[in-house]
Amino acid sequence: MSHYYEEKDLERFPEVGKYRADLFDNFMNYYQGVMSAGGALTVREKALIALAVAHTVQCPYCIDAYTRVSLENGSNLEEMTEAVHVAAAIRGGAALVHGVQMQNVAAKITF
Amino acid sequence: MLSFAQHLETLGYSGLTAVEVSTLQVNLGWRCNQACKHCHLQAGPDRPEQMGRETIEEVIRVAGSHAIPVVDLTGGAPELNPHFEYLVDRLHHLGVHVRCRSNLTVLLEPGKEHFPEFFKERRLELICSLPYYQQDMVDRVRGPGTFDKCLEVLRRLNRLGYGREGSDLELHLMYNPGGAFFPPPQGPLEDLFRRELAGRHGVHFHNLYTLLNMPIGRFQEYLLRSSNYESYMGKLMASFNPATVPGLMCRSLISVAWDGGLYDCDFHQALGLPLVPGLPQNIREFDLQVLAHRPIRLADHCYGCTAGSGSSCGGSLAAEG
Numbered sequence: 025m026s027h028y029y030e031e032k033d034l035e036r037f038p039e040v041g042k043y044r045a046d047l048f049d050n051f052m053n054y055y056q057g058v059m060s061a062g063g064a065l066t067v068r069e070k071a072l073i074a075l076a077v078a079h080t081v082q083c084p085y086c087i088d089a090y091t092r093v094s095l096e097n098g099s100n101l102e103e104m105t106e107a108v109h110v111a112a113a114i115r116g117g118a119a120l121v122h123g124v125q126m127q128n129v130a131a132k133i134t135f
Numbered sequence: 136m137l138s139f140a141q142h143l144e145t146l147g148y149s150g151l152t153a154v155e156v157s158t159l160q161v162n163l164g165w166r167c168n169q170a171c172k173h174c175h176l177q178a179g180p181d182r183p184e185q186m187g188r189e190t191i192e193e194v195i196r197v198a199g200s201h202a203i204p205v206v207d208l209t210g211g212a213p214e215l216n217p218h219f220e221y222l223v224d225r226l227h228h229l230g231v232h233v234r235c236r237s238n239l240t241v242l243l244e245p246g247k248e249h250f251p252e253f254f255k256e257r258r259l260e261l262i263c264s265l266p267y268y269q270q271d272m273v274d275r276v277r278g279p280g281t282f283d284k285c286l287e288v289l290r291r292l293n294r295l296g297y298g299r300e301g302s303d304l305e306l307h308l309m310y311n312p313g314g315a316f317f318p319p320p321q322g323p324l325e326d327l328f329r330r331e332l333a334g335r336h337g338v339h340f341h342n343l344y345t346l347l348n349m350p351i352g353r354f355q356e357y358l359l360r361s362s363n364y365e366s367y368m369g370k371l372m373a374s375f376n377p378a379t380v381p382g383l384m385c386r387s388l389i390s391v392a393w394d395g396g397l398y399d400c401d402f403h404q405a406l407g408l409p410l411v412p413g414l415p416q417n418i419r420e421f422d423l424q425v426l427a428h429r430p431i432r433l434a435d436h437c438y439g440c441t442a443g444s445g446s447s448c449g450g451s452l453a454a455e456g
Contacts, residue, residue, distance in 0.1 A: 066323060095312070098319040098327050100269055 034085045068097040075104060076111035136372065139441075140433040146377050151386070151431040156423060158388040160207040160448070161186070161194050162401060163216035165393065168241050171264075171277045173311055175352035175405045178211040186393040191218045193395060193418045199229045201423045207234045207388070207448065209401060212241040214250060227257040234260040236309070236448075239288040240281055251288075255295050260305040262344070262448075263289070268331040272313045289338045298340040307342045315363035317370070317443055318345035321451045344450030349402050349439045371438040378453040379445030385431050388448075391418050399431050401448075402439070408432055 041048030061067050071093040078086030094104050164185035167178035198206050206226050226233050242250050265285055266276045273282035298306030312318050325343035332338040348354045350367055358364035390398040395418045398404040411432050415422050445452025
């Protein structure tokens, strides 16, 4: 294995269901239920959310998949970049807001 | 890889046959003022192929004598053929519905400025290429400056009544993806185009059709160059949708090349794959009874018409999931 992440490994995702197929099937049913059309959000909107989340969890498979899905649902690079910025802003903000925790701890243990 | 013909066989089709010839799709030549990255014909300004007057007369004869309801003019840029106006005039007088596939920018070329009014007077149906509603993607596919030119022409057509709600001057847009990915579902994309083009640019149209990029010609070269060919073909195969087969355009259309050659579609024409042997091979030999029920030649790029919701010169073919 030359790399941890191989592009073709995404197609092998179903192989995870070789063991405890019941759990894998449950996950896939849930996943397809969430991502399919007919909900309150459009498939295009869901794909943009997925793309943003893929960046926060830094999953190369998900970034590959949801870049394609976003384009195939009519999104453009401006919208997709903005989605990534939303992810980055929330992730950055989440780090920064913990500065309050730091200040709390510091206040507790300093004069 | 399972061939397209083998794939159909597994579904119980022992072949594919036409059911009628309701559209004569006439390729007037491979010359074009643009050289788009996805073009299956590798059309461009330097292509010499142009339909001559003799073949034009044959097209008029066939359309008139067989009462073929629709003549669909394509290219290259069909408007660059020197006999374009003559052909359209004659077909209009015969009562044939004429559809023209326009890249829009050609209407700004010297000597073509009067075409929008000419189209209106002959009630031409227009199917205009516009791969996206934003400049960046359109210019990347079709060349710098294309998007602004398209908007200029679309606004002019709108002022004449084309694409307006309730108008019978039909103006439809044709979307194709700006790369190695599939087209979005037609319905939601049409809503998006309508909202964005009207809101941002004051441009109106009737319907949006989506067309998948066929893995041949210039697009195939791109796929190979960018190492996308294998995955694109794999995805085409994996997305085969049997529900698209009954409506495949080759079953109701015949394609006429610039030299009069007959083909099952424009894509076969691009690859030099004529009708199966034994059938009329040139418009001079046109026989409606034979051609309306002809066996269709199958090739692996046919996967491009059966993937997902399907793809045709009239947009998607099956209900969108």
